[in-house]
Amino acid sequence: MRFLRTLVSNWTSRVPTRRFAQVHDVQIKLERAKPSTNPTTAASHTTMERNVFQKPLSIHGTRPLTGYMRTGYCEAPRSDAGNHSVAGIVTDDFLDFSAAWGNDLRQAGLTDGCKWCLCVSRWKEVFDARTGDIDRKVPKVVLAATNERALEGVRMEDLKKFAVDGHWN
Numbered sequence: 001m002r003f004l005r006t007l008v009s010n011w012t013s014r015v016p017t018r019r020f021a022q023v024h025d026v027q028i029k030l031e032r033a034k035p036s037t038n039p040t041t042a043a044s045h046t047t048m049e050r051n052v053f054q055k056p057l058s059i060h061g062t063r064p065l066t067g068y069m070r071t072g073y074c075e076a077p078r079s080d081a082g083n084h085s086v087a088g089i090v091t092d093d094f095l096d097f098s099a100a101w102g103n104d105l106r107q108a109g110l111t112d113g114c115k116w117c118l119c120v121s122r123w124k125e126v127f128d129a130r131t132g133d134i135d136r137k138v139p140k141v142v143l144a145a146t147n148e149r150a151l152e153g154v155r156m157e158d159l160k161k162f163a164v165d166g167h168w169n
Contacts, residue, residue: 049075050148052156060087060145061115064108074117076149082119085147086154088139089164090114097126097137115142120153127154133161140164 049057062072068084069075076085088094090105092112098105103122110116118139130138141162150159 049073052143052146052148052151052159054148055144057147058087058142058144060117060142064110064114064116066115067117074145074147076147083121083149083153084117084119085150086118086120086123086139086159087142087145087147088116088118088123089142090116090118090139091136093135093137094126094139097129098122101125115145117147120150123150124154124158127158127162138162 051057057073057075059072060066060074065072067073067075068077068080068082074085074087076083090110090112095105095110095112101122105116116139123139123141126138139162141159141164143159143163143165146159
């Protein structure tokens with residue numbers, strides 16, 4: 001019997017214990033590419049997206065992190081079927097309007113005054129439904145952060161009516 005106990009205890013002590021990989025904190029740092037001034041290397045780099053003034057796109061919102069790519073910029077790659085290129089400052093009236101049309105942005109954590117990259121079609125819908133040029137349901141627009149792709153669905157004159165940055169003169 002002693003022999004069996006010794007055999008079993010030796011056998012169970014040889015079973016390898018599970019060892020798990022140690023996970024360390026990982027930090028990912030995103031940096032925007034700077035455009036190259038060298039014409040030979042400029043073509044090999046991807047170009048930065050531009051705003052409605054054909055200037056580099058300004059950052060729009062980081063709390064919560066906005067944009068189709070969640071970079072804080074209203075980048076609108078061709079894969080973005082919704083064209084999230086309008087840099088808007090949402091209001092409670094807009095959030096109510098959007099929720100009534102089936103897109104409750106409050107679930108994403110938005111409140112009155114948040115900066116959010118809006119779909120061109122939704123901004124155009126609310127613009128067309130406005131009661132005047134001071135209607136609070138139409139989000140104000142930051143033109144320097146609004147992607148040039150917004151002009152595919154909205155006229156520049158319409159965006160300027162609700163712009164908070166008036167440096168287009």
